[in-house]
Each structure stands twice: as C-alpha cells, then as structure tokens.
Amino acid sequence: MEQKEQTKTTAVKGTDMARKVRGLVKNIYRSAHEAKAQGKKVAYMMVSSQYDEIIRAMDVVPIPTENYAGLCAAKREMDRFLLKAEADGYSQVLCSYARIGLGFDSLRKELGGIPEGAPDGGMPTPDMMLGSSAVCDPRYKWFQAAGRYLDVPTYSIDVVWPPVDADLKAVRDHYIQYQKEQFQGLISFMEQQTGKKLNKERLWETIRLSDEAWRLWYEIDRMRVAIPSPMPAQDHFSVMVAGYYYPGMQEAVDFYQSLYDEVKYKVENKIGVIPDEKYRILYGGGLPPWHTLWIFNYFESFGAVFAIERQYRAYDPVEVPSSVKDPVEFLAWRSFLRATQFYEKARANSGNPTVERLLGMIDRYAIDGVVFHACRSCRATTIGQVHYKNILGRYTDIPMMQLVSDMVDLRDYSEAQWKAQIGAFIETLAGRSAR
Amino acid sequence: MKDYIKYYAGVDIGSVSIKAALVSNRRLIATKLVASGASYKDAAQKVLYSVLVQAGLDAERLSGIVVTGLGSESAPFPARQISDISCQAMGCHYLFPSARTVINIGGQFTKVAKITPQGRVVDFLMSEKCAAGSGRFLQVIARILHVTLENIGPLSLQSREPVEFSTNCAVFAESETVSRIAEGARAEDILAGVHRAMAIKVAMLVKGVKMEPDVVLMGGGGEDAGLVLAIGEALGTRILVPEQPRVSTAYGAACLAELDLAL
Numbered sequence: 146m147e148q149k150e151q152t153k154t155t156a157v158k159g160t161d162m163a164r165k166v167r168g169l170v171k172n173i174y175r176s177a178h179e180a181k182a183q184g185k186k187v188a189y190m191m192v193s194s195q196y197d198e199i200i201r202a203m204d205v206v207p208i209p210t211e212n213y214a215g216l217c218a219a220k221r222e223m224d225r226f227l228l229k230a231e232a233d234g235y236s237q238v239l240c241s242y243a244r245i246g247l248g249f250d251s252l253r254k255e256l257g258g259i260p261e262g263a264p265d266g267g268m269p270t271p272d273m274m275l276g277s278s279a280v281c282d283p284r285y286k287w288f289q290a291a292g293r294y295l296d297v298p299t300y301s302i303d304v305v306w307p308p309v310d311a312d313l314k315a316v317r318d319h320y321i322q323y324q325k326e327q328f329q330g331l332i333s334f335m336e337q338q339t340g341k342k343l344n345k346e347r348l349w350e351t352i353r354l355s356d357e358a359w360r361l362w363y364e365i366d367r368m369r370v371a372i373p374s375p376m377p378a379q380d381h382f383s384v385m386v387a388g389y390y391y392p393g394m395q396e397a398v399d400f401y402q403s404l405y406d407e408v409k410y411k412v413e414n415k416i417g418v419i420p421d422e423k424y425r426i427l428y429g430g431g432l433p434p435w436h437t438l439w440i441f442n443y444f445e446s447f448g449a450v451f452a453i454e455r456q457y458r459a460y461d462p463v464e465v466p467s468s469v470k471d472p473v474e475f476l477a478w479r480s481f482l483r484a485t486q487f488y489e490k491a492r493a494n495s496g497n498p499t500v501e502r503l504l505g506m507i508d509r510y511a512i513d514g515v516v517f518h519a520c521r522s523c524r525a526t527t528i529g530q531v532h533y534k535n536i537l538g539r540y541t542d543i544p545m546m547q548l549v550s551d552m553v554d555l556r557d558y559s560e561a562q563w564k565a566q567i568g569a570f571i572e573t574l575a576g577r578s579a580r
Numbered sequence: 581m582k583d584y585i586k587y588y589a590g591v592d593i594g595s596v597s598i599k600a601a602l603v604s605n606r607r608l609i610a611t612k613l614v615a616s617g618a619s620y621k622d623a624a625q626k627v628l629y630s631v632l633v634q635a636g637l638d639a640e641r642l643s644g645i646v647v648t649g650l651g652s653e654s655a656p657f658p659a660r661q662i663s664d665i666s667c668q669a670m671g672c673h674y675l676f677p678s679a680r681t682v683i684n685i686g687g688q689f690t691k692v693a694k695i696t697p698q699g700r701v702v703d704f705l706m707s708e709k710c711a712a713g714s715g716r717f718l719q720v721i722a723r724i725l726h727v728t729l730e731n732i733g734p735l736s737l738q739s740r741e742p743v744e745f746s747t748n749c750a751v752f753a754e755s756e757t758v759s760r761i762a763e764g765a766r767a768e769d770i771l772a773g774v775h776r777a778m779a780i781k782v783a784m785l786v787k788g789v790k791m792e793p794d795v796v797l798m799g800g801g802g803e804d805a806g807l808v809l810a811i812g813e814a815l816g817t818r819i820l821v822p823e824q825p826r827v828s829t830a831y832g833a834a835c836l837a838e839l840d841l842a843l
C-alpha cells in the first residue's frame with residue numbers, strides 16, 4: 146500500500162458543478178446583506194425543518210446558521226467563535242455548530258459589528274430567528290440562547306414523526322394535523338413580523354420548485370450506481386447546498402439540471418472520479434469532517450471512492466395524495482411521508498429504517514465497505530452509528546469503520562489516528578478481494 | 581549456501597519506541613528496541629542497523645523491508661508501508677496460529693483486531709484520542725507513585741483491595757490518585773485499580789469486534805502482568821502474550837515483507 150503526501154485542507158471535487166457551489170454559498174450571505182440593506186426581512190433558520198418553502202413564499206431571506214458554522218470550519222476560521230462561546234460559558238460538549246453561531250453573535254455584539262475577516266462577510270443581524278425541533282434539541286434551543294446577544298423575536302416549531310412501530314394508519318391524521326398547526330403558527334408569526342399575508346399561490350410555486358429540485362437530485366443519485374463512480378460523496382457534500390439552502394428557488398432546479406446532465410454524460414462515457422476504482426465506499430452517516438475534507442481524496446489515493454452517502458438528502462421523493470388542496474396541509478403531509486418512508490421495509494426486515502436505507506445502498510451501489518463519522522458534539526447524527534453497524538453486520542460481512550472527530554472542532558481530530566485507521570481499513574478491503 | 585538465505589526486516593516506528601525485527605522464513609533472528617526520541621529517522625536507522633549487525637549482515641542482504649507505526653512516513657530508507665493493525669495481525673498469526681482476536685496496547689493507542697485463520701484483518705477498532713485507553717495512562721500514574729514501569733505489573737499483582745476509580749479519564753484519574761494517596765491507599769491497590777479501569781476500556785473495544793478466542797495481547801501492555809490479568813478477568817478468557825510483546829508488530833511487518841502480499 147503506497148501512501149501519498151497530503152497538504153490540502155479541502156477536497157478535490159469530481160464534477161464541474163460541485164466546483165461551482167462556492168458561488169452559491171457566497172451568494173447566501175451576500176443576498177442576506179443586500180436584503181438587509183434594502184429593508185427586507187432576513188431570518189436565521191435551521192435547514193431540513195420542512196418550512197423552507199414558507200420562508201421563501203413570505204419573501205424572507207434565510208440565513209442558515211448551521212451552514213455558516215460549516216463554512217467557518219472549511220475556511221479554518223472557527224476557533225475564535227468556538228472559544229468565544231466557551232468563554233461565555235457554553236460547554237465543549239454542546240453542538241459545535243451552535244457554539245460557532247453563538248460565539249459569532251457574541252463577538253458581533255461585543256465588537257458592535259461583524260468580526261473582521263469573518264468568512265463570506267459574516268452573517269448580518271437577523272430580524273427574526275426560526276428554530277425547529279427537527280433532528281435535534283440544539284436546533285430548538287440555539288436561537289433561544291442567542292437571545293442573549295440579539296434583541297429579535299424567536300419562533301421555534303415542532304417537527305414530529307411517529308416511532309417505527311406505530312400503526313401509521315391510526316396515527317397519520319393526528320400527526321399531519323399537529324404538523325399543520327405548527328406551520329400555521331409559524332405563518333402567523335411571520336405575517337406579524339413582516340406585516341404581509343402569506344400568498345398561497347406563491348407557496349404552491351415554491352413547493353413546486355423545491356420538489357422539482359429534489360426530484361432531479363434524487364435522479365442524480367440514482368445514476369451514481371454506475372461503475373466507475375461518476376460523482377463522489379465529497380461532491381454531494383457540496384451540491385447539497387442547492388437542495389438545502391435554495392429550496393423553492395429556480396436556482397436549485399437549474400443547478401441540479403446541469404449536474405444531472407454532467408453526471409449523465411460521465412456515466413455514458415464511463416468517466417470515473419479516479420482512473421483506477423478498486424473499492425466503492427458508503428459514507429454511512431455522521432456530518433462530514435468539514436475541517437478535513439481532503440480525507441476523501443486520501444481514500445481515493447488508495448483506489449477507494451465514496452460512491453454514495455446517507456448524510457443529507459435524507460429522503461426520496463414522496464407522493465402526497467392529489468386530494469390535498471391546501472399548500473400548508475401539503476407540507477404537513479409531505480413531512481409525514483418523508484419521515485416514514487422506510488418504516489414498512491424496516492418492520493418487515495431489520496426493524497430499523499436507517500439500517501434499511503443503508504442495506505439498500507450497499508446492494509444497489511455495489512458497496513465494498515462502510516465508513517461512519519462520529520462527530521463528538523453532534524449527538525443527532527452520531528448516536529446509533531455503532532448500533533447500525535452491529536445490525537448491518539447481521540446482513541453483510543463487508544468491512545465497516547467508524548472515524549471519530551467532530552464536524553467542525555479540530556481539537557477532536559487526530560490525523561495520525563485517522564491515517565492509521567484508514568490504512569488498516571484499506572488493507573482489510575484488499576484482503577477481502579484477495580481471499 | 582548461506583548466501584541463498586533471504587532476510588527481511590520490519591520496522592515499527594511508534595510514538596514511544598521504535599522497534600526492528602529481522603526474520604528469515606518467518607524465524608525471528610534479531611530484534612532491537614530504542615526510545616523514539618526527537619528524531620524518528622535516526623532512531624529507525626539505528627534499530628535497522630542494529631538487527632543487521634546482530635545477524636552479521638550487510639544492508640544489501642535484505643530482500644525486503646516493511647515499515648509500520650504512526651511514524652512510518654518518516655522512514656529514512658526505502659520500504660513498503662503497511663498499517664500496524666495488519667502487521668500486528670500477521671505477527672500474532674505466526675506466533676499463535678490459533679489467535680482470532682489480537683489486542684495491542686501501545687504508548688498512544690490501543691488497537692483491537694479480529695483476524696482470520698490466515699492472519700488477515702476482518703474488523704478492527706482503535707481507542708479514541710484519549711490517554712485512558714493507552715499505555716500513557718499507566719505512565720502517568722506510575723510517575724505519581726514513583727514506581728518504575730517494570731515494577732507496575734508485579735506490584736499490582738500483590739493488591740488485595742484494588743481502588744475503584746470514579747472516572748475513566750486519565751487527567752481526572754491523576755488527581756484522583758493524588759487524593760487516594762492522601763487517604764492512605766497503597767500503591768499496589770492504586771495500580772490494580774488503574775489496571776481494572778483500563779481493562780474495562782480495552783474490553784469494550786474487544787467486545788466491539790465480537791471477540792473470539794484465542795485472544796493475544798501484544799505491545800507494551802503485554803509486559804505488564806497486572807494489566808494482562810485484569811484484561812483476562814474483564815473478558816473472562818485466557819490471554820496469550822508473546823515472549824517479546826513490544827516487538828511483535830515489527831515481527832509481523834518483517835513477515836509481511838517476506839510474504840509480499842497484495843495489501
């Protein structure tokens with residue numbers, strides 16, 4: 146096994162479109178600053194909260210605070226924000242995204258303006274903060290805590306899904322009704338803040354654009370079953386910007402259409418990410434190590450490509466009944482169907498929806514090994530990994546490995562340990578093919 | 581006739597010590613271990629030279645070298661790099677063909693691997709970036725107790741009432757040790773307590789790869805009889821230890837050089 150020297154901190158991308166994502170990211174913060182200057186409302190928000198289309202339809206410009214934390218890490222500009230939050234009393238075990246966000250807000254308050262050199266011009270002061278319970282508790286509590294530094298109103302919604310063994314027919318209507326009420330509460334709050342009524346036609350339009358973007362994205366991922374792999378996981382962690390930060394916008398549709406064309410071309414012409422693809426890896430979960438994305442290229446230097454991933458694009462398209470005529474109700478239905486889409490399979494097999502998704506990927510994408518990334522401060526995406534690995538072990542004997550660090554906090558990362566683990570993992574893969 | 585014999589070397593560049601092993605037909609001919617010191621390059625060169633001198637060989641007589649360990653990238657001579665987990669697995673396989681689980685407790689990390697009857701790695705786990713899972717933990721405690729590393733094991737075996745540590749963290753255990761000394765706890769009981777705390781951590785890793793006997797313990801940890809006993813108790817199984825546990829990974833590296841397997 147030969148090792149090559151690595152000096153970069155970011156990953157080399159496989160597709161041209163992934164290289165264009167940087168512009169989309171810059172534009173998130175530029176648009177927010179421009180909106181502020183024009184007197185438009187801007188809002189801190191949490192991605193994947195099922196309410197994106199409402200924000201766009203209300204003409205409020207979103208600032209995804211989690212993305213900003215990831216951006217700071219990719220630029221290795223996170224330390225002063227992390228340390229500031231810790232100096233303010235936030236524990237090192239609190240989500241590091243939240244620590245960066247809170248540290249940024251604290252520093253901005255202390256300095257009376259955006260900290261100098263903050264990546265992409267920093268986040269402007271929001272007019273409101275929209276939290277949510279989807280995924281984890283920090284996403285509900287973070288903005289409430291930010292109230293210490295920002296004198297702006299906060300509204301957090303509950304995003305719910307039933308347990309896997311629930312009788313879906315019995316609980317469905319209740320869940321959908323509850324979710325709808327949560328969205329309605331949010332809409333009333335936003336109407337109050339903006340002084341404008343929600344235009345339902347406009348909401349339908351944002352839903353249509355959003356669903357179209359996600360459909361294209363799904364089709365792109367389906368093409369990634371091709372051998373050699375046309376698009377690696379590190380590209381996915383870039384291109385997800387369009388799906389998560391531009392839903393309801395024509396930009397997302399256009400972006401995925403171009404990416405679709407590019408991936409299709411690569412598949413048809415058998416253009417792989419690396420010339421000699423030996424192993425196909427599944428990124429089994431955990432937020433990506435934004436601080437060290439070149440690690441994907443390090444795997445590639447041994448012929449191992451991350452062909453697919455479970456993190457981000459958390460759901461496939463779902464079919465909301467055509468009898469649903471109200472867009473808010475549509476969002477509630479869609480949220481329920483997305484959350485429960487692997488339940489039936491899980492009940493028939495392993496009992497675990499995540500494991501079902503992983504098993505499906507291992508099979509369809511001809512996977513040779515699985516790598517998980519445990520992020521010390523993101524319980525939501527880390528808890529369960531060892532359990533998934535154990536259950537997967539009942540159905541497959543492919544090698545699996547868990548790397549441990551954090552999504553942004555470099556203090557939890559050890560390059561020597563990762564390289565040692567990766568070396569052994571690759572050798573285990575090689576040993577299997579030699580057997 | 582002698583000229584037709586082929587020799588292979590394995591060099592294990594670890595954070596605490598650097599080891600070399602010379603083999604021919606998997607037979608161990610010479611070994612050398614030195615402290616890593618400030619220059620991995622110099623120390624690696626030194627151990628390699630030493631095993632050659634012990635065998636009365638020139639460097640040209642070597643048919644292959646494998647380097648391994650955290651510092652393997654700093655090897656000052658041309659050599660194939662193979663991860664220490666694969667090397668420890670192969671070393672363990674040739675030393676104990678019945679081995680299916682191998683534990684390596686080094687200065688920096690603890691590694692556990694499940695291996696096939698051919699010495700290939702099927703699954704492995706490494707301790708986290710945390711001193712409590714490695715030999716570092718013992719070094720810290722031994723320093724406070726003024727006990728030399730060689731005496732840790734024999735002393736611990738004399739314990740009748742092992743101290744219970746309320747933490748799994750080496751930093752907190754250090755201050756806890758100081759408190760226990762102040763309370764009058766005996767050095768052997770403190771050491772046995774540390775061994776138990778470490779054994780619980782190691783056992784968690786071993787269970788993570790779904791332990792199968794025989795279990796072999798290699799690395800510096802294997803020289804500590806107190807730790808070997810505690811791990812055996814925690815796992816409820818017999819633990820096999822090679823004669824020179826600290827050079828077993830280098831020995832495995834040398835065997836891999838000889839096998840020239842596609843890894």
Ligand code: SF4
Pocket residue numbers: 211240241242243280281282283284432522523524525526
């Ligand atoms: S804990 Fe994880 S999911 Fe929750 S906000 Fe932090 S990074 Fe996001």
